[in-house]
Amino acid sequence: MTTLRRRLVPYFLLGPGTIWLVLFFVVPLFYMAELSLWSGVIGEFEFSWNWSNYSEAFSAYDTQFVRSFYYAGAATLIALVIAYPLAYAIAFKAGRWRNLMLFAVVAPFFTTYLIRTIAWETILSDESPVTEFLHAIGLAPSGHILATGPAVIAGLTYNFLPFMILPIYASLERIDERLIEAAKDLYSSAPQGFWRVTLPLSAPGIVAGTLLTFIPAAGDYVNAQFLGGAGNRMIGNVIQSLYLSQSDYPSAAALSFVLMALIMVAVVIYIRFAGSEALMGEEAA
Amino acid sequence: MEGRGARAWRWLREHAVNIVAALVVVYLLLPIAVILLFSFNDPQGRYNYTWVGFTFEHWAHAFSRPELNEALLTSLKLALLATVISTIVGTMMALALVRHNFFGRRLSNFLIVIPMATPEVVMGAALLSFFLITGWFSLGFETLLIAHVMFCISFVVVVVRSRLIGFDRSLEEAARDLGASSFGTFRLVTLPLIFPGIFGGAMLAFALSIDDFVISNFNSGTTVTFPLYIFGAAQRGIPVEVNVIAMILFSFTVAAMGFATWQQRRAEKMASVRPEQEGGIGVPAGATAAT
Numbered sequence: 001m002t003t004l005r006r007r008l009v010p011y012f013l014l015g016p017g018t019i020w021l022v023l024f025f026v027v028p029l030f031y032m033a034e035l036s037l038w039s040g041v042i043g044e045f046e047f048s049w050n051w052s053n054y055s056e057a058f059s060a061y062d063t064q065f066v067r068s069f070y071y072a073g074a075a076t077l078i079a080l081v082i083a084y085p086l087a088y089a090i091a092f093k094a095g096r097w098r099n100l101m102l103f104a105v106v107a108p109f110f111t112t113y114l115i116r117t118i119a120w121e122t123i124l125s126d127e128s129p130v131t132e133f134l135h136a137i138g139l140a141p142s143g144h145i146l147a148t149g150p151a152v153i154a155g156l157t158y159n160f161l162p163f164m165i166l167p168i169y170a171s172l173e174r175i176d177e178r179l180i181e182a183a184k185d186l187y188s189s190a191p192q193g194f195w196r197v198t199l200p201l202s203a204p205g206i207v208a209g210t211l212l213t214f215i216p217a218a219g220d221y222v223n224a225q226f227l228g229g230a231g232n233r234m235i236g237n238v239i240q241s242l243y244l245s246q247s248d249y250p251s252a253a254a255l256s257f258v259l260m261a262l263i264m265v266a267v268v269i270y271i272r273f274a275g276s277e278a279l280m281g282e283e284a285a
Numbered sequence: 286m287e288g289r290g291a292r293a294w295r296w297l298r299e300h301a302v303n304i305v306a307a308l309v310v311v312y313l314l315l316p317i318a319v320i321l322l323f324s325f326n327d328p329q330g331r332y333n334y335t336w337v338g339f340t341f342e343h344w345a346h347a348f349s350r351p352e353l354n355e356a357l358l359t360s361l362k363l364a365l366l367a368t369v370i371s372t373i374v375g376t377m378m379a380l381a382l383v384r385h386n387f388f389g390r391r392l393s394n395f396l397i398v399i400p401m402a403t404p405e406v407v408m409g410a411a412l413l414s415f416f417l418i419t420g421w422f423s424l425g426f427e428t429l430l431i432a433h434v435m436f437c438i439s440f441v442v443v444v445v446r447s448r449l450i451g452f453d454r455s456l457e458e459a460a461r462d463l464g465a466s467s468f469g470t471f472r473l474v475t476l477p478l479i480f481p482g483i484f485g486g487a488m489l490a491f492a493l494s495i496d497d498f499v500i501s502n503f504n505s506g507t508t509v510t511f512p513l514y515i516f517g518a519a520q521r522g523i524p525v526e527v528n529v530i531a532m533i534l535f536s537f538t539v540a541a542m543g544f545a546t547w548q549q550r551r552a553e554k555m556a557s558v559r560p561e562q563e564g565g566i567g568v569p570a571g572a573t574a575a576t
Binding site for chain 1: 292300302303305306307309310312313314315316317320321323332335373374377378380381382385387393396397399400402404405406407408410411412413414415417418419426431432434435438439442492493496498499502503511512516517519523527528531532536538539542546548
């Protein structure tokens with residue numbers, strides 16, 4: 001009797017959370033799948049295995065798909081390049097500044113996402129010192145940054161940068177420094193030691209950080225809405241407006257599925273390429 | 286003798302990482318500084334985008350806009366409820382995953398990871414489809430709460446689990462040996478030790494909930510939360526009070542984080558008392574846990 005009770009304990013502990021996630025995450029995906037196969041005109045939809053929703057949605061919005069993946073990819077790459085030195089400095093060089101620097105990394109999360117993005121709207125507006133400086137050094141030849149692709153990429157980079165920094169920092173911090181010393185003892189130069197010891201050991205953090213940055217960036221519509229113009233709409237903007245303004249639910253549902261499928265494919269290819277230990281288990285945060 | 290140029294270059298090369306790191310920190314904090322600065326702005330029109338002049342006016346009357354207050358209250362209520370539910374449910378899941386081996390463990394892990402790897406717009410759209418087709422819930426506070434708890438659970442599980450993994454279980458055995466019941470052991474030993482993890486998970490859940498825009502945008506009906514108010518106001522011009530309230534929320538979060546760090550240090554001290562008393566050689570707690 002007691003052994004039976006013991007064996008039931010984990011299921012009792014898991015029960016409420018599992019029910020919540022199944023009912024409000026998994027089941028809704030099936031309803032969205034059903035919705036994506038409806039046909040008819042707005043207001044009078046009916047279920048009909050209408051697969052053409054997918055081909056039509058994809059061909060109508062292929063530019064937005066390509067743009068989303070291009071913006072998210074660029075933002076992820078830039079985030080990686082600027083996150084690594086900071087994570088490295090916090091892990092190995094910060095000393096007593098470590099906690100303060102970690103605070104700076106998470107501080108943006110303490111102000112609302114929308115307000116942060118709107119703050120960038122102020123920073124990148126035409127009369128701002130930042131825009132004038134970039135214009136002066138030739139990085140913004142037209143004198144405008146807002147309502148361009150680079151503005152959207154800059155916003156995406158900023159908003160998801162902490163997701164890149166924290167996993168890289170976590171994996172760097174875990175490195176046994178004796179390994180780096182051993183490389184030195186074996187006559188490696190500092191750059192060699194970095195490329196052959198430190199960098200490979202921080203790979204799980206890079207993989208996790210890249211995924212945590214790329215996935216939300218590819219589906220984002222807030223940055224494109226505030227920092228982009230009419231020519232910078234991402235697929236998230238299309239889904240949002242089809243669902244919430246135009247009530248074209250079947251197309252929007254089909255687009256959501258295509259987006260999810262494309263992200264899954266990208267993630268699987270990336271993990272095949274980069275090694276798989278990092279996605280499951282502890283590294284996911 | 287090396288020249289001045291060579292020396293400067295060497296200094297630069299030695300400190301390159303620190304210089305880049307400092308620049309990135311400035312970059313991270315720049316928008317927060319802008320939000321703070323513009324909370325003291327005195328804009329002439331409705332748009333708070335260009336600097337006009339300094340005033341304390343909006344700090345003195347931070348809560349003078351009823352619609353904004355109502356949205357803020359809705360957000361606080363929602364975040365509080367979502368935090369309580371997701372923290373309890375998530376902690377239970379984390380306990381099951383770390384301490385028990387059972388059939389379906391991998392599947393449970395997968396179920397917890399997958400919402401974190403799904404774009405918000407997809408989750409929002411899927412939930413809206415579900416609510417629209419079934420008609421079981423009317424869009425509003427109820428559906429927002431369901432959605433917020435859903436996306437908070439995974440994060441709570443991950444935070445609490447990371448805390449449980451380093452847990453020294455011999456402390457619990459000691460309590461049992463000294464005659465504590467299993468519930469007593471949990472209440473007096475386990476809970477205080479994993480409390481910083483639970484508190485950290487709860488804080489993350491609160492932050493995620495109060496900041497959520499995308500999923501709320503889909504499932505709010507006519508209910509307005511703080512981020513939804515800002516989104517609606519963006520077209521008409523955002524009142525300066527929004528910046529003031531954002532900075533007030535910021536200060537509270539910083540204070541809560543300070544408290545969490547302090548709690549964590551205390552728990553670490555508590556866990557490390559034992560080996561020092563035993564051997565007197567000051568073996569760190571981690572070393573005993575590893576053996």
